[in-house]
Amino acid sequence: MIAFMIRRLFQALIVIFIISVIGFAIKQSVGDPVRELTGISVSEEERVEFREKLGLNDPWYVQYGRFFGDAIQGDLGTSFFYKRPATEVILEKAPATLELVFVSSLIILLFSVPLGVFSAIKPDSLFSRALMGSSIVGVSIPVFLTAIMMVYLFSIKLSWLPSYGRGELVMLGGWGTGLLTLDGWLHILMPSVALSSIMLPLFIRLIRSEMMEVLESEYIKYAWAKGLTHRRVWFVHAFKNTLLPVITVGGVQLGVTIAFTILTETVFQWQGLGFMFMEAVERSDAPLLVAYLMFVGIVMVGVNTIVDLIYGLVNPTIRIAGVK
Amino acid sequence: MNRLDKFRQSFLWYSFKRDKVAIACLLVLLILVLTAIFAPLIAPYNPYDPEMIDIMNSEIPPAWEAEGGTEFLLGTDSQGRDMLSTMIYGMRISIIIGLGAVALQAVLGVLIGLFAGYHGGRLDAFFMRAADVQLSFSYLMVAIFMSAILQAVVGVAKFGEIAIPFLVLVIGLSQWPQYARTVRASVLAERKKEYVEAARVAGFTSSRIILDQIFPNTLSPILVLSTIQVANAVMSEAALSFLGLGMPIDRPSLGSLINSGFELIFSGAWWITALPGLLLVILVLSINMLGDFLRDVFNPKLYKG
Numbered sequence: 001m002i003a004f005m006i007r008r009l010f011q012a013l014i015v016i017f018i019i020s021v022i023g024f025a026i027k028q029s030v031g032d033p034v035r036e037l038t039g040i041s042v043s044e045e046e047r048v049e050f051r052e053k054l055g056l057n058d059p060w061y062v063q064y065g066r067f068f069g070d071a072i073q074g075d076l077g078t079s080f081f082y083k084r085p086a087t088e089v090i091l092e093k094a095p096a097t098l099e100l101v102f103v104s105s106l107i108i109l110l111f112s113v114p115l116g117v118f119s120a121i122k123p124d125s126l127f128s129r130a131l132m133g134s135s136i137v138g139v140s141i142p143v144f145l146t147a148i149m150m151v152y153l154f155s156i157k158l159s160w161l162p163s164y165g166r167g168e169l170v171m172l173g174g175w176g177t178g179l180l181t182l183d184g185w186l187h188i189l190m191p192s193v194a195l196s197s198i199m200l201p202l203f204i205r206l207i208r209s210e211m212m213e214v215l216e217s218e219y220i221k222y223a224w225a226k227g228l229t230h231r232r233v234w235f236v237h238a239f240k241n242t243l244l245p246v247i248t249v250g251g252v253q254l255g256v257t258i259a260f261t262i263l264t265e266t267v268f269q270w271q272g273l274g275f276m277f278m279e280a281v282e283r284s285d286a287p288l289l290v291a292y293l294m295f296v297g298i299v300m301v302g303v304n305t306i307v308d309l310i311y312g313l314v315n316p317t318i319r320i321a322g323v324k
Numbered sequence: 325m326n327r328l329d330k331f332r333q334s335f336l337w338y339s340f341k342r343d344k345v346a347i348a349c350l351l352v353l354l355i356l357v358l359t360a361i362f363a364p365l366i367a368p369y370n371p372y373d374p375e376m377i378d379i380m381n382s383e384i385p386p387a388w389e390a391e392g393g394t395e396f397l398l399g400t401d402s403q404g405r406d407m408l409s410t411m412i413y414g415m416r417i418s419i420i421i422g423l424g425a426v427a428l429q430a431v432l433g434v435l436i437g438l439f440a441g442y443h444g445g446r447l448d449a450f451f452m453r454a455a456d457v458q459l460s461f462s463y464l465m466v467a468i469f470m471s472a473i474l475q476a477v478v479g480v481a482k483f484g485e486i487a488i489p490f491l492v493l494v495i496g497l498s499q500w501p502q503y504a505r506t507v508r509a510s511v512l513a514e515r516k517k518e519y520v521e522a523a524r525v526a527g528f529t530s531s532r533i534i535l536d537q538i539f540p541n542t543l544s545p546i547l548v549l550s551t552i553q554v555a556n557a558v559m560s561e562a563a564l565s566f567l568g569l570g571m572p573i574d575r576p577s578l579g580s581l582i583n584s585g586f587e588l589i590f591s592g593a594w595w596i597t598a599l600p601g602l603l604l605v606i607l608v609l610s611i612n613m614l615g616d617f618l619r620d621v622f623n624p625k626l627y628k629g
Contacts, residue, residue: 015457029477134618140609142559143362145582145601146567152589152598255462262468263563267586278567281472289476297461304460307507 004312012305019297023290024067025253027077030286049201053184076294077287081280086291089276093140094295095175096272097261101177103192108200116207120215121295135201143235147194147267155192162187164269188275195260199253206249210242245315251307255300282305339621346617349610351392356607367409368397373573379404383593399595402588403573409604410576411600417577421491423559426550428496429557431505434546440504442509452508455501462622466498467560471569484572487563491570495560499553510542511568544622551615555608562604578604 049168051057058066069078075087119128155163167187169176178184216222216240262274269275273292280288331337340346359366359592371377382405387397390567440448458466476481483490514520515538523533564570565579566586573584578600585596 026473136612140612141605142562148586148597213525255460255465258461284476
């Protein structure tokens with residue numbers, strides 16, 4: 001187990017290192033920090049001097065060393081647009097995205113488990129078939145289209161729900177949360193439903209197929225033979241063992257979810273990381289782009305490593321092989 | 325004729341004949357693809373020809389709405405282009421990018437999967453780790469990053485000119501791991517079989533064994549994966565274009581059309597977003613349904629690695 005953990009952590013470190021190299025390469029090739037940080041009135045000599053002061057004339061490995069050293073201390077450079085440390089901007093925008101992901105995960109969890117389990121227990125019922133049919137329609141509708149259609153229907157035609165922004169926020173320390181006010185919930189409803197719309201069918205199908213496979217296994221037959229109640233076999237014996245693969249896939253799907261937050265936040269002008277990222281792209285704000293890349297990279301590597309370690313802990317076979 | 329007869333007796337054809345949904349999907353898909361191929365003949369206007377566009381015609385609703393006219397069957401967009409023609413040309417671009425991206429990722433992924441799977445060792449470990457990492461970021465994320473960065477480096481104006489090959493490259497590079505994994509899994513299963521052993525004893529070179537002997541046996545999972553991947557590639561292209569990282573608005577794909585219409589739905593012009601959206605969903609859905617059908621027929625355990 002310890003060997004497995006060390007190998008896994010070592011791999012995570014390599015990935016973070018590669019991400020930092022990519023981030024550094026982007027920083028070097030996008031925009032000119034001297035031009036971005038100084039005004040028009042600055043003379044040519046002052047520019048040259050400033051360039052020297054920023055260390056832009058050093059060889060690239062010296063610059064990379066400085067970049068990496070600063071990054072470890074949480075300094076990812078200064079945003080060209082906000083004129084503030086990029087880390088600060090990221091931390092300010094992160095709660096919005098995290099709340100969005102949190103609420104849509106709740107929606108996914110709340111619906112996918114009962115629906116997936118039901119369609120596995122009664123695969124031939126009309127409801128299960130309709131569910132499977134609609135789930136393939138669900139994965140075929142792009143998330144931004146769902147979002148736009150919801151805006152058209154609920155905001156423009158019916159004027160029930162607000163179409164953009166986060167609504168009234170309550171500050172908890174540095175965390176601006178919208179989950180404590182009714183207005184905040186009204187604002188988060190559509191974005192989170194839109195975000196969950198693409199993942200929900202995937203999870204329903206996954207839970208269904210895992211559960212059906214488990215129901216075929218020998219120990220379930222044994223449980224039936226013992227004369228246990230349906231409830232006990234389904235929910236205690238079978239369901240528990242479908243959870244494991246679902247957790248792993250859930251970890252992998254986090255990357256997909258973050259990609260979709262960019263789309264959802266663009267439609268709803270949700271002031272989170274995805275919206276900030278698209279703004280940074282439009283403004284060629286290289287430090288902020290790099291900071292976002294590093295932030296998302298570290299979160300993703302972190303979550304995947306933890307998921308793998310948990311998986312290794314509960315499923316011993318994976319430790320020995322080391323390969324999925 | 326021999327091959328055709330063989331196909332007629334296959335399980336694939338047998339199941340296909342009995343599956344009405346699959347037949348309907350294939351028909352819809354064929355109609356869409358043929359429309360895309362013969363777009364210049366079918367589309368009533370040429371959306372790329374400035375002579376045919378009149379800004380005075382902008383935002384006319386479809387013919388069945390009160391203000392619509394028969395001149396523009398599905399209305400016009402904000403620049404006065406005929407929606408029907410623009411959508412047909414847009415779908416053409418979406419399909420070209422989708423197929424191109426899948427061709428690229430298939431070549432990359434299949435070669436990596438075949439050779440890494442057969443030889444094993446360091447090369448295999450390296451590529452599979454790379455695939456793991458890339459998959460954990462999700463292909464969409466990788467594609468968004470790549471196009472965002474390249475657009476920042478190249479500049480938006482220049483980017484518009486090279487958008488099609490560029491999107492093919494980005495989507496192709498972001499999705500190769502799926503192929504590599506699938507192919508590798510079947511290679512690992514095939515490698516132990518006796519015919520491979522026999523070929524080795526007969527003194528065939530390893531590349532000949534891989535390409536002539538093993539490769540044909542990995543084709544059915546590749547076929548299933550390819551259908552799903554075309555749908556994924558079309559969706560990715562739409563997402564990138566929607567974010568403004570894909571096709572420019574003067575040569576719109578379905579995604580950039582949806583994007584251009586998005587701002588206008590607040591003023592009530594729903595058709596500029598909804599119609600290309602509907603076409604995109606029909607296109608992706610019919611491909612996905614066919615993919616599902618193929619998976620049921622061949623039944624490879626695609627998602628289990």
